[in-house]
Each structure stands twice: as structure tokens, then as C-alpha cells.
Amino acid sequence: MVNLENTLDEETLFIVSQTFKALSDPTRIKILHLLSKGQKSVNEIAVQLEMLQSTVSHQLRFLKNLRLVKYRREGTSMIYSCDDEHVMGVLKQIIDHARHH
Template structure:
């Protein structure tokens, strides 16, 4: 974990990667997907049903989240099952939530 005193030491590549992660987190649908996946592993069809969206739209969002290593997947037959990549994603969501709820 990076502490406050080391934030000024971020190189350009790290700054760009961090910025792109925050851009991905800036979409309400992706936040909903991450929130859903924080509870359990799910397939695209179940995520789509929960959010009342098309499977192709969900697949597109999951592809973006995978590219940023926010979610991972495993294949079971023809279905792909998605879950959060690691606990850091939950920490990011919780920290953001605490920030907006802070008075």
C-alpha cells in the first residue's frame, strides 16, 4: 500500500494506470457490476438479469473491467464466471463510499 508521503513519487506510467483505473470506476454500470460481484461469483446472464440489461452490454463492461484487472473470470463449459480480481477492489469501493458519505 502506498502511504501519503510516497504519492509524490509516482512515475508517469503509474500515474496513467491509476488514472485509467479511476476512469473505469467512473461509470455507474461498472460500479453496479463490481458491487454485485463483491457478494459472489456470477455468470454474465445472471449479472444481466440482475441489472436488467443485455448480455452483450454486460460482456462489454466486463471486458473493460478485466483489462484493468478489476475482475477475473473462469470458464465452466460454455459459461464464463466472473468475480472480483482481489480484495483491493472491495477496499476501493468501500473507501469511495466512505468518502461520499462523510459529513
């Protein structure tokens, strides 16, 4: 008999795989790392990471769909911040791990 406590349901598997997909892209890692330091507008992210605003917006949309970032409107700007402290903790641990090798 299969122990159901040790199996993962399809929704959990999908969310986990999509989260790892998000963390597998260098651009998304840069954006998440920058947002871990504080909230930023799309323009601020683009300037600080030397990227096109369209590239940043595309990646933020991907991260927002996974609920890794959230945004609020401030005038005509969208201000983004981290929305999942669990994933940010994992990202920080991986960065710390990479820096110690």
C-alpha cells in the first residue's frame, strides 16, 4: 500500500517545478535578489540591472504569476516587492552556498 503522506499531489509538483524554473533563469535571479533589498519600480530595476524595461517587465510578469513578487501602483509607476519569503530564503541560502565555493 502506498503511504499518501509521502507522495506529492500534481498541484504541488507543478508549483515546485515552476518555482525551480523561475530560479533557473539568471535574469530572474538578479531581479529577485535586487527586490530582496527593497521594493523597486520597473524603471529602477532596469537601470540598476542595465536591462531594457521590456525585459524586466516580461520577467516580472512571470514572477508575479508564480506569486513570487507583488506590485502596487504609485502614480503611473508599478512598484514591485517580494511576495514569498520562503522562496527568498531558499534563494539567499543558494547564493550563500555559491559564494562559499
